[in-house]
Amino acid sequence: xxxxxxxxxxxxxxxxxxxxxxxxxxxxxxxxxxxxxxxxxxxxxxxxxxxxxxxxxxxxxxxxxxxxxxxxxxxxxxxxxxxxxxxxxxxxxxxxxxxxxxxxxxxxxxxxxxxxxxxxxxxxxxxxxxxxxxxxxxxxxxxxxxxxxxxxxxxxxxxxxxxxxxxxxxxxxxxxxxxxxxxxxxxxxxxxxxxxxxxxxxxxxxxxxxxxxxxxxxxxxxxxxxxxxxxxxxxxxxxxxxxxxxxxxxxxxxxxxxxxxxxxxxxxxxxxxxxxxxxxxxxxxxxxxxxxxxxxxxxxxxxxxxxxx
Amino acid sequence: xxxxxxxxxxxxxxxxxxxxxxxxxxxxxxxxxxxxxxxxxxxxxxxxxxxxxxxxxxxxxxxxxxxxxxxxxxxxxxxxxxxxxxxxxxxxxxxxxxxxxxxxxxxxxxxxxxxxxxxxxxxxxxxxxxxxxxxxxxxxxxxxxxxxxxxxxxxxxxxxxxxxxxxxxxxxxxxxxxxxxxxxxxxxxxxxxxxxxxxxxxxxxxxxxxxxxxxxxxxxxxxxxxxxxxxxxxxxxxxxxxxxxxxxxxxxxxxxxxxxxxxxxxxxxxxxxxxxxxxxx
Numbered sequence: 001x002x003x004x005x006x007x008x009x010x011x012x013x014x015x016x017x018x019x020x021x022x023x024x025x026x027x028x029x030x031x032x033x034x035x036x037x038x039x040x041x042x043x044x045x046x047x048x049x050x051x052x053x054x055x056x057x058x059x060x061x062x063x064x065x066x067x068x069x070x071x072x073x074x075x076x077x078x079x080x081x082x083x084x085x086x087x088x089x090x091x092x093x094x095x096x097x098x099x100x101x102x103x104x105x106x107x108x109x110x111x112x113x114x115x116x117x118x119x120x121x122x123x124x125x126x127x128x129x130x131x132x133x134x135x136x137x138x139x140x141x142x143x144x145x146x147x148x149x150x151x152x153x154x155x156x157x158x159x160x161x162x163x164x165x166x167x168x169x170x171x172x173x174x175x176x177x178x179x180x181x182x183x184x185x186x187x188x189x190x191x192x193x194x195x196x197x198x199x200x201x202x203x204x205x206x207x208x209x210x211x212x213x214x215x216x217x218x219x220x221x222x223x224x225x226x227x228x229x230x231x232x233x234x235x236x237x238x239x240x241x242x243x244x245x246x247x248x249x250x251x252x253x254x255x256x257x258x259x260x261x262x263x264x265x266x267x268x269x270x271x272x273x274x275x276x277x278x279x280x281x282x283x284x285x286x287x288x289x290x291x292x293x294x295x296x297x298x299x300x301x302x303x304x305x306x307x308x309x
Numbered sequence: 310x311x312x313x314x315x316x317x318x319x320x321x322x323x324x325x326x327x328x329x330x331x332x333x334x335x336x337x338x339x340x341x342x343x344x345x346x347x348x349x350x351x352x353x354x355x356x357x358x359x360x361x362x363x364x365x366x367x368x369x370x371x372x373x374x375x376x377x378x379x380x381x382x383x384x385x386x387x388x389x390x391x392x393x394x395x396x397x398x399x400x401x402x403x404x405x406x407x408x409x410x411x412x413x414x415x416x417x418x419x420x421x422x423x424x425x426x427x428x429x430x431x432x433x434x435x436x437x438x439x440x441x442x443x444x445x446x447x448x449x450x451x452x453x454x455x456x457x458x459x460x461x462x463x464x465x466x467x468x469x470x471x472x473x474x475x476x477x478x479x480x481x482x483x484x485x486x487x488x489x490x491x492x493x494x495x496x497x498x499x500x501x502x503x504x505x506x507x508x509x510x511x512x513x514x515x516x517x518x519x520x521x522x523x524x525x526x527x528x529x530x531x532x533x534x535x536x537x538x539x540x541x542x543x544x545x546x547x548x549x550x551x552x553x554x555x556x557x558x559x560x561x562x563x564x565x566x567x568x569x570x571x572x573x574x575x576x577x578x579x580x581x582x583x584x585x586x587x588x589x590x
Contacts (some may be wrong), residue, residue, distance in 0.1 A: 005489030012491030013408060019400030020409070020417045023462055027420050030431065033438040053590035078311025088335025097336070105585060108340045111458055114579050115346065116519025118546050119568050122553045123346055126561065171339060199325040221426070230522040231546075235554060255522070258430050262437070263526040278434045282427065293419065 032283065038276035040269055041157060049276060055241040057265075062273040064280065067243040070159065070251040071281075074233065075226035077163025077247070078170055083219055085167075086174035087208075093175075093183040095190075101282045106179070113172035116162070121235030124165045129156035129236060132164075137248060152246035162237040162249040166229055170222040177221055181214030181299055210299075217295025224288040228281065230255040253282045322383040347572070354569025357562040361572070364469025367532050367548070370557045376567045378534045379548040382449065383518060386528060386542060389453030394460035395510055401461070402506075408492055409469070418469075421462040432458050433435055433523035441527060449535070449542035452528025456517040463516065467509030471502040508582045519571065521546035545571050 035042070042050060042064060052063020089109060093102045133156030140150045185207050193203040208215065238250020239260050254277055265271045365375025401421075405414055432455050440451040475498050483493045499506075521544075529541040530551065545567055552564035 005492070008492070009490045012494065013404075016400050016404035016408065019397045020404040020414070020465070022397055023401055023417055023421050023424060023465060026458055026461070027424055029439070030427075030435045033435055034431075036440075037438045085335045085338065088332040089339055092332035092336045096332060105336050105340055109336075111576065111579060112339065114515060114519075114575055115572060116546060116575065118397050118519070118521040118523065118549050118553070119346075119572055122549060122564055122568055123349065125553060127349060141521050175339075199321050201328040202321070204328070213501070224426050225508040226428070228430070230428060230430045231550065235550070247550060255428055255430050258434065259522055259525055262434070263529065275434060275438070278431055280432045285427050285431075286423055289423045290419070292426075293422050 001097050004072045005136060007135040022288035027286075031279075034275055036284060038272050038279055040272040041276045042272075044269075049273070050051040050280070051153070053243060057261075057267075057273070060158060060269055064254075064277050066243050067252055067254045068280075069243050071227055071253040071255070073247075074159055074162045074237065074251070074253055075165055075223055077160065078166035078226040079219065079223060081164065081167035082171045082174055082222060086178060086218070086222070087215070089171070089175045089203055090182060091208075094179055095207065096200070100279070109172050109175050112168070113176075117169070117229060117231035118235075119280050120165055120169055120232035124161060124229050124232055124236040125157075128164060129161050132156045132161055148245040149247045152244070152248045155250070157236055157250055158246075158248050159237065159244075159251045162233045162251070162253070163247070165232045165236055166226045169229055169232060170225045173225055174218045174222040177218035178211075178215055181211045181218065181296065184214070184299060185211050213295050214299035217292045217298070220288060220295060221292035224285050224292060227253075227288065228255055228285045230259050234259040317589060324507060326329070347576070350565065350568050350572055353562075353565035355566075357566045358569060362563070362566055366534060367543075370555075370559055374563065376545060376548055376570070378531060379543040379545045379567070380450075380570070381536070382528070382531065382542040383535060384547040385500050385536070385538070386449055386453040386456055386524070387514060387518055390452070390456035390460050391448070391510075393454070394457035394513075395464060398461045398464025398513075399468050399506060399510075401465035403472060403494060404501070405465065405469040406472035418466075418495060424462040425466070428522070429455075429459055429520055430522035430525075433525060433527050436523070436527045444539075447527060447529035447541045449528055449538040451539065452524045452542055452544065453538065455523035455527045456520060459520060459523060460513045460517050463513045464510055467513070468502070468506050471505030472498055474505065475501045504585070508585055509551065511578050511582050515575045519546060519575055521550055525550075 003240060045052070045062060050064050050068065052061070053065040054061050054063045055066060089105075093106050097105065133154050137150075137156065137160070141154065142152050189210060190203050190207060193206050195201075198206070203233040233253050234256035237252060237256055239252050239256060240250040241257070242249065243251050244251070258274060258278055258281075262274055265274050361373065362375040363380065364377040365373060366378045367376075368374035383554075401417070405418055405421075409415065409417065436455040436458070437452050440454060441447055442584050444451070479497055479501060480493050483497045484490070488496070524547050528544060528547070530547050531543040533540045535542055549564050549567045549571065552560040552567065555561070
């Protein structure tokens with residue numbers, strides 16, 4: 001009787017182990033398959049692939065720089081806009097709002113994360129882009145038009161639109177993680193500050209200081225999402241492989257390049273170039289996400305990002 | 310002296326109220342964006358929604374057309390992803406919760422969380438090289454596999470969290486009665502955590518239903534009803550993408566109507582899950 005239990009245990013445990021190991025296997029297989037299938041361009045272009053700024057598949061010229069630039073700039077715009085707003089929401093929810101107000105608002109912010117990327121893209125094309133073309137862009141050109149960022153023709157489709165859409169999309173993720181991190185700060189710290197005569201806001205600044213590395217983790221997690229966000233960006237960025245200082249000009253990111261061109265890439269060397277640039281995206285997001293997780297773990301916030309998908 | 314003290318005090322109070330207003334404004338801003346997007350979808354979507362739209366296949370511009378085959382395709386690929394991803398994900402989650410307090414468990418946990426953050430288009434490329442290239446064509450099978458991989462780490466981590474909520478006394482009680490470890494996990498712990506695992510699974514399903522990028526070049530698209538996994542398959546999200554980026558007004562209207570269906574479904578799942586778990590928060 002005890003014997004059958006022992007054998008059952010072994011079988012059961014092995015099955016579970018295999019399931020858990022499959023997650024590791026998938027990540028290793030992704031890396032292997034992508035390296036394997038990008039060998040033609042890896043061998044032919046080497047490091048020049050990353051530094052070249054000309055992308056002409058028909059002439060077999062592959063420089064990934066415009067896409068790396070586009071990915072960085074659009075993500076940066078997103079962070080600049082999303083981080084203060086997310087911090088504000090999280091502080092409001094954890095430090096200020098009574099629970100009866102905080103709960104429904106927290107849920108609605110979470111729902112923002114549930115809306116699919118392609119829907120943000122649709123909304124971006126037909127609502128946000130016209131708004132930027134007719135209002136926001138005109139306003140920026142009137143007042144800040146002397147800056148190189150706000151020159152050029154206003155079409156509504158371009159880097160700025162992509163950055164704003166990205167900001168909307170990463171706000172719920174940053175908010176959720178900052179909330180967790182703030183909630184992990186012991187209440188005694190707030191009580192001590194209040195008892196010393198600090199105002200509510202002064203207390204909050206102390207809490208923020210103690211949660212700093214967790215908040216940094218939230219920002220890095222948001223950065224990771226912005227870098228990899230695909231559909232919405234593809235639909236509003238204009239898909240043009242150029243490096244321009246103007247945020248009104250169309251641009252392209254790594255993810256949107258892949259979404260818009262992968263299905264048509266039949267020729268071996270073009271496909272290899274696309275897979276290689278995908279490999280770059282894979283490695284960058286892997287490192288960024290790992291870094292975010294380490295930062296969030298360091299303050300004992302809820303480290304599971306499964307809550308924040 | 311008293312005067313400066315008073316003014317410092319006043320300044321601190323003003324800063325305090327100002328920051329309260331600012332943070333509240335951030336919250337109001339985010340919620341109004343959500344309400345604006347949802348009401349915009351509802352208004353635009355309802356105006357071109359009809360029964361025929363829900364059953365028709367895409368047609369040349371001017372002849373109507375619908376999303377019937379896209380609904381079927383999305384359902385079939387999601388079903389395949391659930392059949393493949395859910396059992397493996399739950400098993401991995403049980404492992405992490407019950408046996409995973411060692412270096413291996415830590416690595417799996419870390420990699421699972423990182424995999425959740427990897428752009429879904431990368432999963433699409435992976436499946437393209439693994440399935441589409443050897444098969445020589447795009448298929449519903451490839452699309453379903455991509456969705457299964459996206460679902461797997463999410464299910465594993467939520468399952469782990471739900472199983473950790475099961476009190477240890479239940480495990481100890483069963484072990485004390487002589488049950489082997491696997492019986493304890495299978496007959497005691499899993500049923501106790503079942504409702505939590507189910508809500509986690511529902512959220513994962515909502516998430517993959519909205520995925521577009523991993524389907525673009527794995528399942529591709531199809532203009533016809535297709536019930537076979539070895540053929541290219543249409544999906545709601547890819548159909549929305551195609552309609553949205555098309556040149557004609559009629560297509561845009563259909564994109565909004567399809568979006569209403571998709572977002573409606575996803576919101577219903579999310580609100581339902583919220584309703585089920587409201588006592589826990």
